[in-house]
Amino acid sequence: MPLLKDGKIVNDSWLYLDDSIALPKVGAIVVSLARWQRDRAALMARTDSVGVRLTADQSPEQIKEDLTELALVAIEFPAFTNGRGYSYARLLHRYGFTGEIRAVGNVLRDQYGNMKRCGFNALEVKSGETEAHWQATVSNFSAPYQVAADGAEPIMSLRQQRMAATGG
Amino acid sequence: MYRYDEFDRNFVNERVTEFRGQVARRLSGEMSEEEFRPLRLMNGLYLQLHAYMLRVAIPYGTFSSVQMRKLAHIARTYDRGYGHFTTRQNIQFNWPKLDQVPDLLAELADVEMHAIQTSGNCIRNVTADPYAGAVADEVDDSRIWAEIVRQWSTLHPEFTYLGRKFKIAVSASDFDRAVIRFHDIGLILKKNDAGETGFQVWVGGGLGRTPMIGKVFNEFVPQQDLLSYLEAVLRVYNMYGRRDNKYKARIKILVHETGIDELKAKVEAEWREIRDSALKVPDDEVARIRSYFAPPPFEQLDAIDRSFETKKFENPEFARWVTGNVVAHREPGYRIVNISLKPEGLPPGDITADQMEDLADLAETYSFDEIRATHEQNLVFAHVKQSELFELWQELAEIGLAMPNIGKVSDMIACPGLDYCALANARAIPLAQRISKRYADLDQQFDLGELKLKISGCINACGHHHVGHIGLLGVDRRGEEYYQITLGGSGAEDAAIGSIIGPAFSSETVVDALESVISLFVELRLDKERFLDTYRRVGAAPFKSRLYPEKLDAAA
Ligand code: HEM
Ligand code: SF4
Numbered sequence: 047m048p049l050l051k052d053g054k055i056v057n058d059s060w061l062y063l064d065d066s067i068a069l070p071k072v073g074a075i076v077v078s079l080a081r082w083q084r085d086r087a088a089l090m091a092r093t094d095s096v097g098v099r100l101t102a103d104q105s106p107e108q109i110k111e112d113l114t115e116l117a118l119v120a121i122e123f124p125a126f127t128n129g130r131g132y133s134y135a136r137l138l139h140r141y142g143f144t145g146e147i148r149a150v151g152n153v154l155r156d157q158y159g160n161m162k163r164c165g166f167n168a169l170e171v172k173s174g175e176t177e178a179h180w181q182a183t184v185s186n187f188s189a190p191y192q193v194a195a196d197g198a199e200p201i202m203s204l205r206q207q208r209m210a211a212t213g214g
Numbered sequence: 215m216y217r218y219d220e221f222d223r224n225f226v227n228e229r230v231t232e233f234r235g236q237v238a239r240r241l242s243g244e245m246s247e248e249e250f251r252p253l254r255l256m257n258g259l260y261l262q263l264h265a266y267m268l269r270v271a272i273p274y275g276t277f278s279s280v281q282m283r284k285l286a287h288i289a290r291t292y293d294r295g296y297g298h299f300t301t302r303q304n305i306q307f308n309w310p311k312l313d314q315v316p317d318l319l320a321e322l323a324d325v326e327m328h329a330i331q332t333s334g335n336c337i338r339n340v341t342a343d344p345y346a347g348a349v350a351d352e353v354d355d356s357r358i359w360a361e362i363v364r365q366w367s368t369l370h371p372e373f374t375y376l377g378r379k380f381k382i383a384v385s386a387s388d389f390d391r392a393v394i395r396f397h398d399i400g401l402i403l404k405k406n407d408a409g410e411t412g413f414q415v416w417v418g419g420g421l422g423r424t425p426m427i428g429k430v431f432n433e434f435v436p437q438q439d440l441l442s443y444l445e446a447v448l449r450v451y452n453m454y455g456r457r458d459n460k461y462k463a464r465i466k467i468l469v470h471e472t473g474i475d476e477l478k479a480k481v482e483a484e485w486r487e488i489r490d491s492a493l494k495v496p497d498d499e500v501a502r503i504r505s506y507f508a509p510p511p512f513e514q515l516d517a518i519d520r521s522f523e524t525k526k527f528e529n530p531e532f533a534r535w536v537t538g539n540v541v542a543h544r545e546p547g548y549r550i551v552n553i554s555l556k557p558e559g560l561p562p563g564d565i566t567a568d569q570m571e572d573l574a575d576l577a578e579t580y581s582f583d584e585i586r587a588t589h590e591q592n593l594v595f596a597h598v599k600q601s602e603l604f605e606l607w608q609e610l611a612e613i614g615l616a617m618p619n620i621g622k623v624s625d626m627i628a629c630p631g632l633d634y635c636a637l638a639n640a641r642a643i644p645l646a647q648r649i650s651k652r653y654a655d656l657d658q659q660f661d662l663g664e665l666k667l668k669i670s671g672c673i674n675a676c677g678h679h680h681v682g683h684i685g686l687l688g689v690d691r692r693g694e695e696y697y698q699i700t701l702g703g704s705g706a707e708d709a710a711i712g713s714i715i716g717p718a719f720s721s722e723t724v725v726d727a728l729e730s731v732i733s734l735f736v737e738l739r740l741d742k743e744r745f746l747d748t749y750r751r752v753g754a755a756p757f758k759s760r761l762y763p764e765k766l767d768a769a770a
Binding site for chain 2: 102156160188
């Protein structure tokens with residue numbers, strides 16, 4: 047499936063590997079958590095990148111110690127109303143994970159803004175959807191109320207800066 | 215009162231623009247109703263039995279005359295000339311048209327109001343003590359912290375698709391006027407021995423089909439750490455709360471199934487990670503917000519006003535209203551006035567556009583331009599001069615809002631019930647009307663004293679029946695409307711969930727059954743005991759035998 051990444055629709059260069067299929071010699075692959083835990087040595091022995099796909103019931107806490115070995119974590123949304131993945135992305139971000147955090151499954155365009163704020167940097171889109179579709183739904187909030195994972199300055203700090211600048 | 219600065223103003227305007235886009239995509243068919251549903255709910259727009267319903271937030275229940283006039287204008291322009299105050303310091307309009315809702319929201323934004331997060335599975339409009347800033351028993355003004363929570367929770371990127379709705383309430387007093395113990399998170403502001411302020415945090419309260427009293431998760435979260443603590447609770451809930459069954463998705467179930475100690479440990483562990491972060495509320499931000507809630511310019515008045523005492527003496531009806539609806543203020547010569555939205559025979563919480571405008575004028579004249587909404591579907595003027603109570607009372611009487619029944623049997627909460635609601639088993643409003651006729655005699659109501667009667671048309675408990683001293687719950691008996699009676703509940707500091715007293719009563723017999731309960735209370739009470747205290751002293755047994763004498767015969 048195509049991906050939305052940094053505001054552009056791109057082709058996915060990663061392969062999702064079913065648990066029953068043997069490891070290919072080359073190519074970037076994404077495996078399930080169970081596969082990662084089972085075949086970890088073999089996966090790490092490969093030269094090409096590996097990523098793990100977490101279901102909504104699998105907290106990233108389970109791969110906290112492995113993150114330096116991973117280049118991608120895909121977080122599954124079984125329904126767009128199941129918002130666990132937002133917190134998972136925040137955790138990954140806090141653990142210092144610098145690879146790709148990808149939202150996969152049932153995701154709505156209107157959720158893109160919040161996902162970015164929580165640390166997602168890629169998400170799966172339906173074939174046929176264009177960048178324009180996505181841009182049309184990106185909300186233009188000049189500043190958010192919260193600190194999150196995207197580094198946007200929250201309103202509270204903007205106020206502080208203003209107060210400091212005007213001396214009161 | 216809090217006033218928006220340019221950041222708040224921009225934000226709310228941008229939210230209107232965003233929603234306008236979403237509505238346009240829904241109207242053009244680009245978006246399905248299924249996709250639109252969570253988006254509209256997050257902005258307070260429900261689809262009901264007959265039409266859309268828009269729920270507008272009155273954050274922590276405080277609003278101004280200008281805002282009230284705008285609500286009146288909206289009631290006239292977009293609705294059928296009235297509004298409905300709810301149990302969570304919101305106001306609902308029942309007939310807006312979808313294509314007009316963005317304009318309606320833009321009008322609200324003009325007076326610094328919105329419908330953000332008044333429904334949906336997100337952090338709901340934060341509520342607070344309606345007497346904040348006026349009552350002597352508070353540690354601090356709870357609205358300062360409610361506003362801080364409002365800002366933090368507004369479109370929180372991580373918590374917009376929670377397992378279920380999430381309600382937060384703030385109070386600053388040992389007296390609970392905000393149903394703190396029945397919220398997902400209830401916050402009570404306290405001072406510790408060192409004189410610092412912080413929050414006692416209650417987690418996991420709620421009503422609905424599995425009513426639960428919240429549990430104290432932390433005795434003292436220092437005030438500057440409030441947001442990190444809240445974020446820790448919400449993150450743990452978002453990750454571990456159940457998603458398989460919507461009736462088991464509230465945090466109360468997570469607390470119950472995980473166990474307090476284990477869940478508390480998870481929250482504390484998460485809190486340690488984020489406590490020393492940008493979530494700390496800076497002192498100058500607290501000071502900035504505090505300045506908006508500075509006390510109004512009170513006059514130096516004597517505690518006793520002769521003309522007021524004379525008027526009470528001369529006019530027993532006025533005296534009764536004072537006894538019933540007026541409470542002490544912390545400033546000498548001032549009083550807090552409750553305005554009952556439960557006149558005999560009308561739906562609890564309803565108010566017409568004309569009444570809204572009149573109240574806006576009265577608030578301007580008598581209460582520093584400020585109005586409060588309460589969780590019991592009434593309104594409050596928080597700062598009225600004792601010497602002006604008589605004039606205010608006369609003016610309220612003229613517009614039909616001087617009912618002196620606060621806390622009495624006719625000050626009922628009743629949900630919309632079968633008249634409006636698709637989930638209902640039974641009617642609630644007509645039952646409330648029958649009861650208010652049965653107890654129309656105010657002398658009798660005053661004699662009975664505080665008696666909280668609450669009616670829900672089904673187990674979702676929108677009418678708070680679980681926390682009624684007496685609760686009435688609509689049930690379906692082979693297609694007939696029946697009512698179960700619960701006794702002994704309380705939503706206040708003596709929180710309790712009422713117990714079902716026995717088999718349900720038919721619609722024809724339920725008012726008589728209620729009267730039996732109340733007359734037994736009158737026989738059993740000692741001195742000025744409230745119904746709740748009598749019930750707690752004597753237990754359920756005498757009420758059972760009075761209501762179901764045939765069971766005794768069978769046992770004999
Ligand atoms: C007529 C349309 C309405 C419908 C379909 C409806 C539906 C529901 C449902 C399904 C719940 C249970 C939610 C849960 O436990 O997770 C609920 C709870 C509740 N509703 Fe309503 N409701 C309606 C109107 C109202 C109104 C008008 C009010 C206020 C006056 C109200 C106040 C509440 C409150 C306070 C709760 C309890 C929240 C808790 O469990 O802590 N509802 N409602
Ligand atoms: S308690 Fe039941 S009947 Fe009453 S409004 Fe709520 S869902 Fe409807």
